[in-house]
Amino acid sequence: MAEIKNTAKTVKLNTGYSIPVIGLGTWQSQPGEVEKAVEAALRAGYRHIDTAFAYGNEKEVGQGIRASGVPREEIFLTTKLDNPWHKRAPEALQRSLANLGVDYLDLYLMHWPSSTDPEDLSKHYPDWDFVDTWREMQKLMDTGKIRSLGVSNFAIKNLERLLNDPSCKIVPAVNQIELHPGNPSPKLVAYCASKGIHCTGYSPLGSADSPLYKNDTIKSIAQAKNRSAQQVLIMWGLQKGWSVLPKTVSPERVKTNFDVDDWSLADEEVAKIDAIPDRFKVCGDAWLPVKVFFGDDE
């Protein structure tokens, strides 16, 4: 079998920079444990770390990076503009850089298309939305502190609005969206591909207490291949063509989740996983002051 080196694989973004296809997720990774997870991941060979201002762990992620001894320039580091900061993007960027202890980001994402009022998180600004935020984020490129700019949780409807607005000069390099067999979003993935936007899949394992581990199709494929359900889910995402962000705080799982070289799923196995009918979403939009999902991604 030809060598398969997923752990070293990257995808070229529309900015010319390359994103490693496996990144360590850090949502719900607590200070005290996330430093060690990041350090273990980088030592194991991960070169892509995903965090966000909203996760409250940027400082510890930065500590983990420094503890690993891996040079900054070898790491693809992503963080995200938080919803209540949409009118203050320059300040938010400065805070994230200071938290992380770095002088540039590889990727800065608008976390959600929700310009939430910081005075009342149940309200959306009446005079500002994600198009205004993107206009301001584009200006951040002049600082030289961001290599690629992207969005997250953008459905086709919102991407269309953004891309068709005259103020949109930069096509997002990435749309980071929920992607696993329970939320495969083929229309959205195809739409992004048609616009040169790379998709990164979040919650690739189905997040905490994933129902996917009880799924008979996943279980039987994992058993037949002598692989864990997690490895099968990660491999499925990679073979679908997006990058994946498996999260763990366990240094042992960091390693087993990265054991994805020199094996693959057969086309029929990918097709069987594609055919799993059960749908679920880890991240809905009920907690936001504005609807961002429209059920039109399939």
Ligand SMILES: NC(=O)c1ccc[n+]([C@@H]2O[C@H](COP(=O)([O-])OP(=O)(O)OC[C@H]3O[C@@H](n4cnc5c(N)ncnc54)[C@H](OP(=O)(O)O)[C@@H]3O)[C@@H](O)[C@H]2O)c1
């Ligand atoms: N842009 C966004 O709005 C957004 C939203 C959600 C997530 N994300 C990003 O995507 C990342 C991944 O998503 P996620 O955190 O929701 O979920 P996930 O990566 O699908 O699943 C993480 C869960 O699986 C467990 N796990 C990981 N490896 C395992 C293994 N080998 N065996 C058993 N359990 C395992 C983890 O527990 P342990 O830690 O205890 O191992 C954790 O409970 C996030 O961390 C974040 O970086 C972005």
